[in-house]
Amino acid sequence: MIMDRVAGAPISWGVCEVPGWGHQLGPEQVLPQMRAVGLVATEFGPEGFLPRDPDAKAETLRAHGLSAVGGFVPMLLHDSASDPLPAVDRELDGFVTAGAGTLVLAAVSGLDGYDTRPELDEAAWHTLLRNVDRIAERARRRGVNAVLHPHVGTMVESRTDVERVLSGSTVPLCLDTGHLLIGGTDPVELAKAVPDRVTHTHLKDVDVAFADRVRAGEISYTDAVRDGMYRPLGAGDIDIAAIITVLEASGYRGWYTMEQDTVLTGTPTGEGPVADVRASVEYLRGLGL
Template identity: 25%
Template sequence: MTPPAPRFATDVITFYHPDFWGLDSAEALRDWAHDHPGAFWERVMDTLTEAGVTGLELTFAPGDIDSALRAFGGAASFRHELAARGLSVVSAFVAGSDAPGWRQDGNLPAIVADAERRAAFLAEVGAELLVASLPMRATFGTRPPFFVDAAYMTRMADIAHVVGEAVSRHGVQLAFHTESHSTLWYERDIDLFMALTDPRYVWLCPDSCHIALGGGDPVAVARRHSQRIALAHWKDAVKPIDVHLTIDETVFARQQPYMTELGTGIVDWRAWADAMSFTPGAGTVLIELDEAADPVAALRAGRAVVEEARAWPAVGDRAAAHIERRGRA
């Protein structure tokens, strides 16, 4: 029995390189896309079709939920435009300056309301996954120090349970992304958070690059938590981040030199593909490429790496045997 081919997806960030739009800066792209949301989404959808990628993860502006609503007037219309091209929304990432912070006391009602708004959109657009991340760490050496300890993680788990239950009423799952320099970055962070949360309401979205940047083993993480992985971000890393970066609004840009295209870094793609084949999210491969100047070429190259990794006999044989066993159960 051959394991079914996955659908390929990508994050809208793939399309954020200003060169792709003939613009000279990220700020110029944000401004233009804000003023022309329809034109922005038309080109994104046409490029996805050209690249042979059918799934999309929404994220921060300009490729966010509000942008899609401005462009198409509603989730149903957006879904119709995507479906006309054979495309669909896979997930949406809780991102943007309007997202209420999890570290502030008294924010729970706003956090839940924000998540429910996003979940309602996802349900109407035909998606089932809301991806979130835990708050960022503080820069090492900050005084007073901020510790990611059991008490902190218990508070995060309590919030995650409330949010996970709220979005589940919309038929949406809540999964947590392993963001670099966040409080869900190191292997230990992930293990602790997973141990403290209910698997019925809280899922995992591991990012192979970010886990590797924290000095972790993404394959080991995927294998330990395989039954809770609703989606994964397939992304490569040059090497672990071996310095203490200042954690502020510029940290994401300073992480970029440590990231690279699939197949050119340190992630073991055969082992990762093998681990992914045993997860609930095995049906989707989300290739994450930050700001590709040529999205079609980058997505095709990434897809080729994934297909080669999945074609490795050990991956296909083990996945097929797993599917057959589940079919007999």
């Protein structure tokens, strides 16, 4: 069974690093709800959600019966004038102290949010690819697995971007089923093609009609999330069961972090976002994998 490797993420409760994203819930609400639906671990969430001190961060999770998976770390990687390694070292100090083994790296654009991004020239691509390999090696020396997360609105978004990373670097990937699909990559086919490069997984389900509109530029990513592009696992158009089956058959033993990016327009009424998280957990349990 994979359920002992299924983790939560604060973004499923609308907790996000993007300024103005929406109403932000606190850990005193999110963490007990994670545990109540049966999750055993979580990613950290954005800076400021959990205590900054690594010991206090780890203790906060332990107090709620959760272990630390790691976290999403957005970094500017394509600028030759900016060396990311000092910031990576500071992140790794915290990860090691908190017992978190996975650094989920995103090659951000340098702009706020994920609705637009610039185009990179060859020199910038060379810098980006060199930096992801440098970061992965630095993390490896500290006992942390650094993975690159293809993500809408970052410099690694499209199928062409993903293929460039695969051919031009050795960094492992975070297989984020939703962001890959929205960016134009079939996550099932990618899992089949390069299972050896996938060492971390974000499970999302997506309404493909929204994904098509985002890709076509008809609606912004943020608006699509707010309007319900992400669905509980099993309720969208991604074959989640096939992805897990392919990965497990290839020997994958990493985490499956459930993420349904959510924008809260105010204080939740009723159960709030935990209802969708619970539905996703029940879906995974029902697979019997």
